[in-house]
Amino acid sequence: MDLARLIQIARGAEPADLLLTNARVLDLYACDIIPADVAIAGGRIAGIALPETDAYQARDVLDLHGSYLAPGLIDGHVHIESSLVNVPEFARAIVPRGTTTIIADPHEIANVLGMTGIRYILDAAKYNPLSVFVMASSCVPAGPLESSGAQLSAYDLESLLQDKWVLGLAEMMDFRGVLATDDDVLAKLRTAAARPIDGHAPGVRGVDLNAYVAAGIGSDHECTTREEAQEKLRRGMVIMIREATGARNLSELVPLVTPQTSRRFVFCTDDRTPVTLLDEGHIDAMIRQSIVLGLDPLLAFQLASLNAAEYFGLRDRGAITPGRRADLIAFDDLRAPRPRLVFRHGQLVAQDGKLLPYDRPLRLATLPVSLSVPRTSLQFRIPAQGNRMHVIQIIPNQIVTRAATDDATIAHAEAVADPGRDLLKLAVIERHTGSGRTGLGFVRGFGLQLGALA
Amino acid sequence: MDLARLIQIARGAEPADLLLTNARVLDLYACDIIPADVAIAGGRIAGIALPETDAYQARDVLDLHGSYLAPGLIDGHVHIESSLVNVPEFARAIVPRGTTTIIADPHEIANVLGMTGIRYILDAAKYNPLSVFVMASSCVPAGPLESSGAQLSAYDLESLLQDKWVLGLAEMMDFRGVLATDDDVLAKLRTAAARPIDGHAPGVRGVDLNAYVAAGIGSDHECTTREEAQEKLRRGMVIMIREATGARNLSELVPLVTPQTSRRFVFCTDDRTPVTLLDEGHIDAMIRQSIVLGLDPLLAFQLASLNAAEYFGLRDRGAITPGRRADLIAFDDLRAPRPRLVFRHGQLVAQDGKLLPYDRPLRLATLPVSLSVPRTSLQFRIPAQGNRMHVIQIIPNQIVTRAATDDATIAHAEAVADPGRDLLKLAVIERHTGSGRTGLGFVRGFGLQLGALA
Structure with missing residues (x-):
């Protein structure tokens, strides 16, 4: 926005676009919470003032009734x-x-x-x-x-x-x-x-x-x-x-x-x-x-x-100070913050957990199709090669896995999935060029009992 | 310096230029002090390692014997x-x-x-x-x-x-x-x-x-x-x-x-x-x-x-971490730090309070003369205009001054300085264009007893 106008509004010489009154502002620099009114103009925070000072006028006023503002x-x-x-x-x-x-x-x-x-x-x-x-x-x-x-x-x-x-x-x-x-x-x-x-x-x-x-x-x-x-x-x-x-x-x-x-x-x-x-x-x-x-x-x-x-x-963001973007959230419980109001660039964009309607192009950006897997190339059989086999062991809640071995379940001379032992078959299929290249293996700890995921 | 060489030295695969051993490093991120060796190469900090690990070799080694390093x-x-x-x-x-x-x-x-x-x-x-x-x-x-x-x-x-x-x-x-x-x-x-x-x-x-x-x-x-x-x-x-x-x-x-x-x-x-x-x-x-x-x-x-x-x-500076400039100071008393050694860009540049000799151009950059005050224009008389006068009151150790008034000391129909009352005359002379424009006044609290300052 125009710098001169922002300065004028910050001084209280012109009305702001929006005034949030009776907020409890999280001051992340001084590391405490201050009662304040926050004036917003052109998507920016113009000024912060003690509630009783009446420092700011605004086109719209929203009383936060003591909600926290971060x-x-x-x-x-x-x-x-x-x-x-x-x-x-x-x-x-x-x-x-x-x-x-x-x-x-x-x-x-x-x-x-x-x-x-x-x-x-x-x-x-x-x-x-x-x-x-x-x-x-x-x-x-x-x-x-x-x-x-x-x-x-x-x-x-x-x-x-x-x-x-x-x-x-x-x-x-x-x-x-x-x-x-x-x-x-x-x-x-x-x-x-x-x-x-x-x-x-x-x-x-x-x-x-x-x-x-x-x-x-x-x-x-x-x-x-x-x-x-x-x-x-x-x-x-x-x-x-x-x-x-x-x-x-x-x-x-x-x-x-x-x-x-x-x-x-x-x-x-x-x-x-x-x-x-x-x-x-x-x-x-x-x-x-x-x-x-x-x-x-x-x-x-x-x-x-x-x-x-x-x-x-x-x-231009990360704190509630003059000149920064008015990206703000209001909430009521400091020990378990759940944003009740979300402002972005000075506009209320979400309320009570729902995004508010906004203008956007009807036509979304599009992407070329990127899947090229000939059906005839799909092949998931793993010929049995003994009673033990390598498996990928999942570690709960972690991104890393562990290399392990387990008994193979064999049917018709093939190593097969065995959901009863939480042993599933995994296939990685090259999808870009239609080469049909496929990697096969077993994973343990995934927990799927029925069906398949693609 | 060359990034590949810095990485190699940081890994300990090539010798550093300088190794400072047995330092007590001020870690300004974790906010504590760690015993460490610090390897330096090409003016940069290559690596930090615990002293007993022998992680680094170097062309020059300087034992800091437990000095603090900041x-x-x-x-x-x-x-x-x-x-x-x-x-x-x-x-x-x-x-x-x-x-x-x-x-x-x-x-x-x-x-x-x-x-x-x-x-x-x-x-x-x-x-x-x-x-x-x-x-x-x-x-x-x-x-x-x-x-x-x-x-x-x-x-x-x-x-x-x-x-x-x-x-x-x-x-x-x-x-x-x-x-x-x-x-x-x-x-x-x-x-x-x-x-x-x-x-x-x-x-x-x-x-x-x-x-x-x-x-x-x-x-x-x-x-x-x-x-x-x-x-x-x-x-x-x-x-x-x-x-x-x-x-x-x-x-x-x-x-x-x-x-x-x-x-x-x-x-x-x-x-x-x-x-x-x-x-x-x-x-x-x-x-x-x-x-x-x-x-x-x-x-x-x-x-x-x-x-x-x-x-x-x-x-590239402000902390002792890999890749930053090796701008470092060593000192011995954490409660009253007095730099004993000062390194800049990996070079020892000062020791025991003295700058070490260094190469610099013999000819310094020069400036045009910028003083143009015709002697004939100098005029410091202040005709007396009553018994009271404005004075500038100095506030000790502060940059701001206070406007005050005081009794004028008058001699030969002029207001004059009176060091006995700590009342001095002050002149501001336009020096650039030779206009002779001069501002005169009095200052109190400066403490000068004899002579003058220009």
């Missing part, structure tokens, strides 16, 4: 694709939960469609009541064993980084490539030098961690133990505490967050299925959970907004 | 000109004190020589063992009453901001211009939007403060009371605690620094005379003083390095 929540690292829905539907799930900004890594869609997929996410993110920043996916494909539909080079990433919604380089999963000073990996890191570069380094410790951090990688969201997170904190990494559907690290890591260290922690969801999003929630659920675990609510909100804003250099 | 100190806001010496001499005074980076506002020299003066500071800052970043001076002249030798417009500042050593806009002293939405002031603010913009707003509170912050101004170093600093902290400003020769705010403001709030505070010296620099020191003196006042030494070092680095977006 900055809109920020998810520091998320793959929208894990929600299985497109961006507007994802916004419908998380904006009513108070999330107004996400930092998305579109590497799942990039694995299928490359740059086309990332451009699709950037396009589809427009005109929704959610700020979708993107980190340029650093590892497409994710590893050398993968049959991906596309590859991204440093040149592709350089091109992405020109977009104002692209902040830096997404999780550098190829930590072996970093440590081996692989030319392509280093070229990608150089492309994003001086920008935020996210890490992904499960179990990388000691001198390897030194090398990984020296390469310019600034965060990690793969810590599963307090010891690992503590070491990464010491080496200067921002620790993103992840609570994904299948990888839950919050209860393990929250005890590390103290007033002294809180500035170095950020909340992220990484991968949440629709069921988790709808039943538990999003970053709001992480706030509630961490408060139950004993974290000061003000520190929890720092992790849920301010700290992510600072790490990503988003100076 | 990141090099940063002065968040300083006018080099107040030291009355040029940049190399200023470096000679402060680098042995542990300061390896300063954020300088060259507005004093700019008031005399404009862009030529600022370019001189940038040139003279090269080849010294001190990183001199500059903030583009926002208010040249400082105010409409001043007879300055130059004026800087938004166009000049835009040009300065192209220099990689220029970080943002220096203290916006014209807070009245901001509040009045003055076109020139707003043009300057817009020029530096998205960069750090420093403030200077003594006594600006309430809705005026809201407006000043909404304009994009991110810091203030003019707080003289805890209440004022607390309000500015709440409004999202970084509070630079100033301890200048003539304006000492540290003891008043340090009690606001807690583990919860420390991230929002930075130390700065603003203006220190040679006597203060040599007798007391620089940022190191502020650390010692704040520890005496009860501040946790680790928080004091955050204010003295990390927090300034974060505020100014200097991701």
